Each structure stands twice: as C-alpha cells, then as structure tokens.
Amino acid sequence: MCVALLIYTVIAGLLLPVPKLPILNETIRVLHFHVPMWFGMILVFTGSVVYAIKYLKSNDSTQDIYSSQLANMGIAFGVLGIVTGMVWAKYTWGEAWSNDPKQNASAISLLIYLAYFVLRNSIKDEQQRNKISAVYNIFAFFLMIPLLFILPRMADSLHPGNGGNPGFNAYDLDSNLRMVFYTAVLGWTLLGYWIASINIRLSVGQQKIAD
Amino acid sequence: MEIQNFKTSATLRKTAVLMFLLISTLASHAQVEMADDFRGEGKIYVVIVIILVILTGFFTLLFKLDKKSKRLEKEVTQSRKEE
Numbered sequence: 001m002c003v004a005l006l007i008y009t010v011i012a013g014l015l016l017p018v019p020k021l022p023i024l025n026e027t028i029r030v031l032h033f034h035v036p037m038w039f040g041m042i043l044v045f046t047g048s049v050v051y052a053i054k055y056l057k058s059n060d061s062t063q064d065i066y067s068s069q070l071a072n073m074g075i076a077f078g079v080l081g082i083v084t085g086m087v088w089a090k091y092t093w094g095e096a097w098s099n100d101p102k103q104n105a106s107a108i109s110l111l112i113y114l115a116y117f118v119l120r121n122s123i124k125d126e127q128q129r130n131k132i133s134a135v136y137n138i139f140a141f142f143l144m145i146p147l148l149f150i151l152p153r154m155a156d157s158l159h160p161g162n163g164g165n166p167g168f169n170a171y172d173l174d175s176n177l178r179m180v181f182y183t184a185v186l187g188w189t190l191l192g193y194w195i196a197s198i199n200i201r202l203s204v205g206q207q208k209i210a211d
Numbered sequence: 212m213e214i215q216n217f218k219t220s221a222t223l224r225k226t227a228v229l230m231f232l233l234i235s236t237l238a239s240h241a242q243v244e245m246a247d248d249f250r251g252e253g254k255i256y257v258v259i260v261i262i263l264v265i266l267t268g269f270f271t272l273l274f275k276l277d278k279k280s281k282r283l284e285k286e287v288t289q290s291r292k293e294e
Contacts, residue, residue: 014258026255033261073272080268084261091257195272202279209286 002194005187012180019174023092030088032180036188037081038106042148043189044074044196045113049141052134064130065203067137071116073196077188078110093158102152102159109144116140 013032021028051067054060085103086096097103116136123129152159 010262027257029258030261033265037265076268076272080265084264087257087261087264091254191269195269195276198276199279202276202283206283206286209290
C-alpha cells in the first residue's frame with residue numbers, strides 16, 4: 001500500500017505539470033518530499049503520545065516500547081525535514097539557515113525530543129524510566145504544538161502560512177499538486193509507521209527473550 | 212588635420228569606454244548568475260538532492276534495523292544453546 005503510494009508520489013511528483021512560479025521554479029516539487037516529513041513527524045509523535053498515555057494507564061511495558069519507537073521514528077522524520085528544508089532554503093531563500101521563526105521552532109522541538117532519549121537512557125530502573133519518559137513525552141508533545149503551529153504564525157516568517165498568510169493558499173496548490181501531495185503525506189507516513197512497527201516487533205521479541 | 216585626428220581619437224576613446232562598460236556589465240551579470248549548475252534547468256537538481264537526502268535517511272534506518280535484527284538473532288541462538 002505505502003509502496004504503491006510512494007511510487008505514485010515520485011513519478012507524479014516529478015512528471016506532472018506544476019504551477020510556474022518565480023524563484024521556486026521546479027523546486028515546488030519538493031512539496032511532495034519536504035512537507036510530508038513534517039506531517040509524518042507530527043502524526044508519528046501523536047501515535048507516540050497516545051501510547052505514552054496508554055502506558056501510564058496500564059503500566060504495560062509493551063506500550064512503552066510502542067511509544068518510544070514511534071518517537072524514534074518521529075525524530076528521524078524531523079531530521080530529514082530539517083535537512084531537506086535547509087537544502088530547499090539554500091536555493092530559494094538564499095541561505096540554508098535564515099533564522100526563520102519556523103526553522104528555529106522546529107529545531108527547538110527536535111532538541112526537546114532528543115532530550116527525551118537522553119532522559120530515557122540515563123535512567124537505569126526500567127519502571128521508573130518508562131514512567132518518567134511517558135510523562136516527558138506528553139510534555140514534549142504539547143510543547144511542540146505551539147512551537148510549530150502558533151508561535152511562527154505570530155511572527156513574520158518565510159514559510160507560507162505564517163505572518164498572517166492563510167496556510168495553503170500561499171502554496172498556490174492547484175488540484176494536481178494537491179492530489180499528489182495528499183498521497184505523498186499518506187505514503188511517507190505509512191513508510192514511517194512500517195519501519196517503526198518492525199522496530200517495535202524486534203524490541204518486543206528482545207524483551208521476551210530477556211524475561 | 213590635427214583637429215580631426217583629435218576628434219577621431221575622442222570618438223575612439225568614447226567607443227572604448229562604451230565597450231568597457233558593456234563588457235563590465237556583462238561580466239557582472241555573469242557574476243550574479245555564477246554559472247551555478249544547481250540553479251540551472253529550473254532548479255530541478257535541488258529536487259533530486261532532496262530526494263537523495265530522504266533516501267539516505269531511510270536507508271540509514273534500514274541499516275539500523277538490520278543491525279538490531281542480527282543482534283536479536285544472536286540472542287535467540289545463544290538462549291537456545293543455554294537450554
């Protein structure tokens with residue numbers, strides 16, 4: 001399923017006609033590769049926080065494995081989003097890092113999530129580790145939401161949808177672009193879930209052997 | 212005669228200055244464009260680099276998975292031996 005969606009994304013994303021905009025030129029096609037990384041990150045982090053709450057309710061350590069592996073995948077998405085964004089910015093905004101509010105905010109939220117793993121690995125006792133990291137996960141998620149969705153909108157940003165612009169109108173999303181874009185979001189997110197679920201399975205197996 | 216000579220040299224000088232200006236503007240144009248291949252062809256190479264970055268990212272994840280599964284395999288064979 002996800003493979004078919006991604007094959008469609010790459011072919012249609014590279015070949016279908018796109019709106020001709022100055023400065024952006026062909027790089028508008030990056031919309032199908034850079035932006036889904038962030039959508040994927042947020043969706044995967046949402047899954048992670050759901051499992052963190054489930055863990056706190058049930059004290060079941062498999063829920064903790066779900067939560068931490070999904071957070072892992074979210075960080076991978078975030079790093080890819082930042083790196084691809086920097087390449088894109090270099091050739092459209094002129095600088096890889098222009099201290100754009102959204103760039104800074106996403107870097108901060110990534111650091112917050114990296115701290116999640118530092119915290120996790122620094123606690124020896126397993127029960128304590130799971131509990132504290134679940135609580136921190138919830139905290140990190142609700143810190144990320146204003147960082148990514150509210151604060152950049154209050155400042156002038158180079159990103160579309162900020163500084164008073166409505167979100168998608170600025171992209172000039174035409175129906176072609178939109179169709180590929182939604183497929184891309186679904187495809188990349190499913191790929192992330194796939195990799196995370198393999199990781200989860202391996203971790204659960206490892207735990208069973210250890211017990 | 213001399214006056215005419217002076218005149219021609221003046222026009223010569225003028226054309227030379229004009230030529231110099233033309234060349235310098237051309238040169239400055241070339242500098243702005245920088246013949247940067249990455250910005251050529253409608254910046255399509257930027258798209259390719261970004262796709263490659265994402266591919267490398269996912270391949271790194273796959274390598275990590277590979278390592279993890281190998282470790283698990285080892286653990287399984289070891290625990291079997293202990294039994």
